[in-house]
Amino acid sequence: xxxxxxxxxxxxxxxxxxxxxxxxxxxxxxxxxxxxxxxxxxxxxxxxxxxxxxxxxxxxxxxxxxxxxxxxxxxxxxxxxxxxxxxxxxxxxxxxxxxxxxxxxxxxxxxxxxxxxxxxxxxxxxxxxxxxxxxxxxxxxxxxxxxxxxxxxxxxxxxxxxxxxxxxxxxxxxxxxxxxxxxxxxxxxxxxxxxxxxxxxxxxxxxxxxxxxxxxxxxxxxxxxxxxxxxxxxxxxxxxxxxxxxxxxxxxxxxxxxxxxxxxxxxxxxxxxxxxxxxxxxxxxxxxxxxxxxxxxxxxxxxxxxxxxxxxxxxxxxxxxxxxxxxxxxxxxxxxxxxxxxxxxxxxxxxxxxxxxxxxx
Amino acid sequence: xxxxxxxxxxxxxxxxxxxxxxxxxxxxxxxxxxxxxxxxxxxxxxxxxxxxxxxxxxxxxxxxxxxxxxxxxxxxxxxxxxxxxxxxxxxxxxxxxxxxxxxxxxxxxxxxxxxxxxxxxxxxxxxxxxxxxxxxxxxxxxxxxxxxxxxxxxxxxxxxxxxxxxxxxxxxxxxxxxxxxxxxxxxxxxxxxxxxxxxxxxxxxxxxxxxxxxxxxxxxxxxxxxxxxxxxxxxxxxxxxxxxxxxxxxxxxxxxxxxxxxxxxxxxxxxxxxxxxxxxxxxxxxxxxxxxxxxxxxxxxxxxxxxxxxxxxxxxxxxxxxxxxxxxxxxxxxxxxxxxxxxxxxxxxxxxxxxxxxxxxxxxxxxxxxxxxxxxxxxxxxxxxxxxxxxxxxxxxxxxxxxxxxxxxxxxxxxxxxxxxxxxxxxxxxxxxxxxxxxxxxxxxxxxxxxxxxxxxxxxxxxxxxxxxxxxxxxxxxxxxxxxxxxxxxxxxxxxxxxxxxxxxxxxxxxxxxxxxxxxxxxxxxxxxxxxxxxxxxxxxxxxxxxxxxxxxxxxxxxxxxxxxxxxxxxxxxxxxxxxx
Numbered sequence: 001x002x003x004x005x006x007x008x009x010x011x012x013x014x015x016x017x018x019x020x021x022x023x024x025x026x027x028x029x030x031x032x033x034x035x036x037x038x039x040x041x042x043x044x045x046x047x048x049x050x051x052x053x054x055x056x057x058x059x060x061x062x063x064x065x066x067x068x069x070x071x072x073x074x075x076x077x078x079x080x081x082x083x084x085x086x087x088x089x090x091x092x093x094x095x096x097x098x099x100x101x102x103x104x105x106x107x108x109x110x111x112x113x114x115x116x117x118x119x120x121x122x123x124x125x126x127x128x129x130x131x132x133x134x135x136x137x138x139x140x141x142x143x144x145x146x147x148x149x150x151x152x153x154x155x156x157x158x159x160x161x162x163x164x165x166x167x168x169x170x171x172x173x174x175x176x177x178x179x180x181x182x183x184x185x186x187x188x189x190x191x192x193x194x195x196x197x198x199x200x201x202x203x204x205x206x207x208x209x210x211x212x213x214x215x216x217x218x219x220x221x222x223x224x225x226x227x228x229x230x231x232x233x234x235x236x237x238x239x240x241x242x243x244x245x246x247x248x249x250x251x252x253x254x255x256x257x258x259x260x261x262x263x264x265x266x267x268x269x270x271x272x273x274x275x276x277x278x279x280x281x282x283x284x285x286x287x288x289x290x291x292x293x294x295x296x297x298x299x300x301x302x303x304x305x306x307x308x309x310x311x312x313x314x315x316x317x318x319x320x321x322x323x324x325x326x327x328x329x330x331x332x333x334x335x336x337x338x339x340x341x342x343x344x345x346x347x348x349x350x351x352x353x354x355x356x357x358x359x360x361x
Numbered sequence: 362x363x364x365x366x367x368x369x370x371x372x373x374x375x376x377x378x379x380x381x382x383x384x385x386x387x388x389x390x391x392x393x394x395x396x397x398x399x400x401x402x403x404x405x406x407x408x409x410x411x412x413x414x415x416x417x418x419x420x421x422x423x424x425x426x427x428x429x430x431x432x433x434x435x436x437x438x439x440x441x442x443x444x445x446x447x448x449x450x451x452x453x454x455x456x457x458x459x460x461x462x463x464x465x466x467x468x469x470x471x472x473x474x475x476x477x478x479x480x481x482x483x484x485x486x487x488x489x490x491x492x493x494x495x496x497x498x499x500x501x502x503x504x505x506x507x508x509x510x511x512x513x514x515x516x517x518x519x520x521x522x523x524x525x526x527x528x529x530x531x532x533x534x535x536x537x538x539x540x541x542x543x544x545x546x547x548x549x550x551x552x553x554x555x556x557x558x559x560x561x562x563x564x565x566x567x568x569x570x571x572x573x574x575x576x577x578x579x580x581x582x583x584x585x586x587x588x589x590x591x592x593x594x595x596x597x598x599x600x601x602x603x604x605x606x607x608x609x610x611x612x613x614x615x616x617x618x619x620x621x622x623x624x625x626x627x628x629x630x631x632x633x634x635x636x637x638x639x640x641x642x643x644x645x646x647x648x649x650x651x652x653x654x655x656x657x658x659x660x661x662x663x664x665x666x667x668x669x670x671x672x673x674x675x676x677x678x679x680x681x682x683x684x685x686x687x688x689x690x691x692x693x694x695x696x697x698x699x700x701x702x703x704x705x706x707x708x709x710x711x712x713x714x715x716x717x718x719x720x721x722x723x724x725x726x727x728x729x730x731x732x733x734x735x736x737x738x739x740x741x742x743x744x745x746x747x748x749x750x751x752x753x754x755x756x757x758x759x760x761x762x763x764x765x766x767x768x769x770x771x772x773x774x775x776x777x778x779x780x781x782x783x784x785x786x787x788x789x790x791x792x793x794x795x796x797x798x799x800x801x802x803x804x805x806x807x808x809x810x811x812x813x814x815x816x817x818x819x820x821x822x823x824x825x826x827x828x829x830x831x832x833x834x835x836x837x838x839x840x841x842x843x844x845x846x847x848x849x850x851x852x853x854x855x856x857x858x859x860x861x862x863x864x865x866x867x868x869x870x871x872x873x874x875x876x877x878x879x880x881x882x883x884x885x886x887x888x889x890x891x892x893x894x895x896x897x898x899x900x901x902x903x904x905x906x907x908x909x910x911x912x913x914x915x916x917x918x919x920x921x922x923x924x925x926x927x928x929x930x931x932x933x934x935x936x937x938x939x940x941x942x
Contacts, residue, residue: 202445205447206446315445329429
């Protein structure tokens with residue numbers, strides 16, 4: 001049996017790319033895994049051209065796992081004529097409202113992507129839907145429950161976290177006297193960067209100037225308006241020395257930030273899963289997060305989730321920083337949640353269970 | 362994995378957990394602590410953390426933290442959050458009015474066509490760039506309707522115009538000037554909007570302003586209406602009120618800024634006060650250090666004085682010692698000179714004695730112990746037979762024969778006559794001079810026997826003879842002599858020693874002492890044993906030269922005969938031996 005994985009772009013160090021690679025590894029004993037994409041940046045996978053993809057799709061004995069996270073017209077067209085068994089891996093698409101104030105193209109892509117989701121539901125009646133989270137599965141209306149399953153996205157935290165952390169970053173963080181907050185996520189309007197700045201400023205105003213926010217994530221130059229707002233707020237608050245955008249990144253630097261920081265903060269307003277939360281729980285970094293979308297589901301029970309008042313976050317940082325028992329308690333709960341739900345082996349088992357239940361393997 | 366800083370300020374200490382670095386409170390000791398921390402092994406910190414984390418990483422919490430609940434944590438956080446100040450000073454999120462794409466439907470259609478065609482190499486490489494260049498301006502141009510911006514007022518209006526068409530906020534001065542112009546009516550909003558939209562800076566952003574006609578029409582109607590007195594007064598009143606409102610806004614903004622400035626100054630003063638405290642403490646510390654340094658300096662000076670005094674004393678003692686040493690040296694020199702003088706005297710005495718002895722000896726030999734050549738040969742005839750028997754068929758002239766203590770050379774002469782070529786050695790210069798008259802071919806050495814033998818190589822001599830020499834030696838010289846003979850003789854070499862016979866009473870009690878240089882008389886048995894002990898074999902003792910002191914007819918078992926024999930028997934004996942092969 002051939003297993004064809006499809007997505008518009010496959011890249012390393014990307015959530016969907018990692019999911020595709022790990023699914024290939026998980027199912028390598030079941031069939032030959034190949035990938036079809038418009039843009040291929042991961043050399044470890046076996047790619048096929050469009051004609052070969054069409055041939056695979058034409059065989060009812062084959063399996064197609066279509067990763068749906070962006071609007072991809074060609075992908076939809078190929079699926080329409082497919083006779084192979086189809087699994088749609090739904091990673092969610094950001095609602096257009098987040099990008100509307102900043103970029104027409106991004107907004108249109110979001111809108112088209114969501115419209116495409118509905119078309120796939122209606123046109124692929126025999127498809128199975130594998131969602132990253134229960135929150136995502138709520139978008140898939142009209143599909144019978146027996147054709148839906150939830151399986152968290154694969155990540156390679158256990159793999160890259162086993163390497164040596166960057167010594168320079170570790171020393172900077174561990175031997176400093178300041179409180180270090182960490183956020184991981186690209187600079188996009190749904191990620192809540194402006195709120196994080198409010199949290200930092202609330203702490204400075206009420207407690208101490210010695211607090212730093214480390215943001216790991218790339219800027220998107222097409223979202224200039226959002227980028228300008230971030231810079232304007234930093235200037236207005238005077239946070240030039242407190243907020244740091246981490247540029248160059250590798251596994252060692254990433255590990256070092258997770259190990260060296262004191263808290264992970266997340267104020268995203270829309271997430272389909274939020275892999276950085278799972279990473280933070282693996283590294284046992286206490287998490288302060290905003291209640292929105294899939295975040296409470298990903299965090300699990302006994303984790304700190306707050307609303308829209310930055311003062312609450314500031315108070316939480318102050319309270320937890322002074323109480324080691326509380327932070328240990330939170331870290332243990334986070335570790336439990338990760339071990340039970342997001343460990344690599346657990347996700348593998350979840351994927352195989354779903355496919356087996358559907359009779360696909 | 363974990364963070365060592367997360368274990369700080371623990372309320373309940375677990376003695377089994379490693380204690381990790383605590384948050385410092387004392388700013389003065391930061392450099393020292395930082396150095397200490399930096400020198401700590403980072404790998405060890407990470408390993409400690411990993412150990413802690415994996416200990417805690419079991420699903421079984423084991424009853425730890427049973428008294429902690431999420432509700433408790435949230436309650437404490439909520440209580441803490443009450444009364445906190447809000448973060449002030451955030452600028453309002455002034456979004457630009459989003460320009461719309463000029464022709465979105467066309468753009469989408471073109472995207473689809475491009476998507477299909479870009480597989481073709483010719484399109485991808487040649488046509489696509491040209492098409493993109495031509496359509497760029499048209500497709501990239503966006504438009505904004507004036508109504509979307511005219512809905513703003515005041516600073517928001519100015520900010521929105523700048524943000525929309527120029528992609529930036531206005532400079533503070535530009536904002537102020539524009540607001541002033543707008544509030545007192547010297548500039549109308551639509552004209553300002555058009556000015557910004559049509560500026561050179563805005564032309565780079567490809568955004569077109571539309572929908573201005575109706576606003577321009579309104580402005581024309583307004584200017585016509587202003588010719589009416591009432592309308593003009595109302596307009597002026599409105600402008601004045603607007604200006605007053607703007608002034609109030611500016612004053613409020615200045616007040617806010619002043620308040621913020623005062624707060625900031627207050628915080629800065631607090632920080633400075635803290636810094637001053639730190640510096641004052643540092644200064645106190647420095648002053649104490651300074652006092653300490655002064656005390657140390659005084660102590661050093663005092664030690665220096667004491668050391669100088671000690672040095673003077675030592676110098677004085679040293680000079681005294683040197684003086685005494687000098688006296689000792691002088692004494693020693695004097696003593697040495699005396700000893701040398703004494704030694705020289707002794708040496709001269711010995712030399713004088715030796716010379717006198719040598720001449721005495723030769724006179725003594727010739728006077729008291731004269732012997733003719735015939736008598737000598739007759740007495741030693743059996744010696745020659747023995748020597749010849751030992752030599753056998755060998756070339757006699759080739760045999761290395763040495764006679765030690767050769768005296769006047771009679772033995773040498775006899776051997777030469779028989780075809781041997783012996784060498785003679787004697788330490789008596791006058792005897793040797795006499796021997797030169799007897800020895801024709803052999804060499805003669807003025808040297809003592811032992812030193813001569815020490816100069817010879819091992820196993821180089823065929824025969825050594827020594828007549829009436831060994832009784833002149835002290836035991837130590839005798840042993841040295843035997844060692845030297847044993848070393849230098851060849852295997853199978855012949856060793857002949859002749860010495861006075863102590864079995865003859867007259868020899869033992871009187872004649873032996875006629876020679877002042879005789880040291881010890883050596884009995885037969887002793888000499889035989891010496892030969893044996895030094896490794897020689899085939900030892901044979903040969904008496905020689907009977908005395909015949911008084912005539913007697915010997916009878917067996919006759920004591921008188923026995924006693925007479927002790928007076929009449931040989932005066933000397935020789936021991937013959939061979940060095941084993």
